[in-house]
Amino acid sequence: xxxxxxxxxxxxxxxxxxxxxxxxxxxxxxxxxxxxxxxxxxxxxxxxxxxxxxxxxxxxxxxxxxxxxxxxxxxxxxxxxxxxxxxxxxxxxxxxxxxxxxxxxxxxxxxxx
Amino acid sequence: xxxxxxxxxxxxxxxxxxxxxxxxxxxxxxxxxxxxxxxxxxxxxxxxxxxxxxxxxxxxxxxxxxxxxxxxxxxxxxxxxxxxxxxxxxxxxxxxxxxxxxxxxxxxxxx
Numbered sequence: 001x002x003x004x005x006x007x008x009x010x011x012x013x014x015x016x017x018x019x020x021x022x023x024x025x026x027x028x029x030x031x032x033x034x035x036x037x038x039x040x041x042x043x044x045x046x047x048x049x050x051x052x053x054x055x056x057x058x059x060x061x062x063x064x065x066x067x068x069x070x071x072x073x074x075x076x077x078x079x080x081x082x083x084x085x086x087x088x089x090x091x092x093x094x095x096x097x098x099x100x101x102x103x104x105x106x107x108x109x110x111x112x113x
Numbered sequence: 114x115x116x117x118x119x120x121x122x123x124x125x126x127x128x129x130x131x132x133x134x135x136x137x138x139x140x141x142x143x144x145x146x147x148x149x150x151x152x153x154x155x156x157x158x159x160x161x162x163x164x165x166x167x168x169x170x171x172x173x174x175x176x177x178x179x180x181x182x183x184x185x186x187x188x189x190x191x192x193x194x195x196x197x198x199x200x201x202x203x204x205x206x207x208x209x210x211x212x213x214x215x216x217x218x219x220x221x222x223x224x
Contacts, residue, residue, distance in 0.1 A: 002155075004155070006155075009153065034212050036212065036213075041217070041218075042217055042218070043117070043203050043205070043215030043216050043217045043218055044156070044203070044213075044215050045215065046212025046213060046214070047212075049212060089155060089156065091212075100146075100158055100161060100171060101158075101213070102158075103148075103155040103156040103157075104155050105153055105154055105155040106153075106155055
């Protein structure tokens with residue numbers, strides 16, 4: 001029973017266009033959400049996070065949107081670059097960022113030059 | 114600044130053998146975690162620690178043990194390796210707001 005779902009295993013986008021990666025969660029106690037990026041043969045790296053008191057957080061080309069009523073969040077990358085090609089994991093925790101984090105299965109993004 | 118260091122990077126074990134996956138961090142982080150990543154399944158939490166001398170089970174602890182005698186080190190022990198433990202193992206630490214810092218992983222194959 002996955003508490004954090006990423007229903008698209010893969011996504012291809014043209015360079016310069018917007019990439020939208022989606023994530024759904026089932027646990028209404030989750031109040032902190034994170035996105036991680038992972039290249040092959042490397043560990044995941046933290047990308048961006050959002051607290052449940054916000055509905056948007058932006059960091060350069062990366063924006064995360066949170067819709068609490070729908071239990072849905074999305075990561076927007078604008079403009080997409082070939083170096084963004086990686087696996088993106090959505091993650092959530094129920095207390096503070098120090099608590100155990102539940103990861104989704106990941107979405108593999110390919111940005112085509 | 115090394116961050117989180119995992120050794121070894123690769124290992125092949127025979128069924129029933131034991132081994133220890135090493136994890137060390139030099140950031141003075143209190144929180145440390147062990148995850149395993151299986152294809153299409155994301156990362157599953159095996160064990161975690163909130164400080165030296167304190168450990169607790171995650172989602173998938175069976176077949177594993179951990180210890181945390183120092184802030185820096187958080188080794189993961191497999192006592193009787195089984196094919197189901199074939200996976201990529203990631204250690205992570207956290208010391209402040211934001212996300213985890215992950216090591217580069219250990220790819221384990223049990224044959």
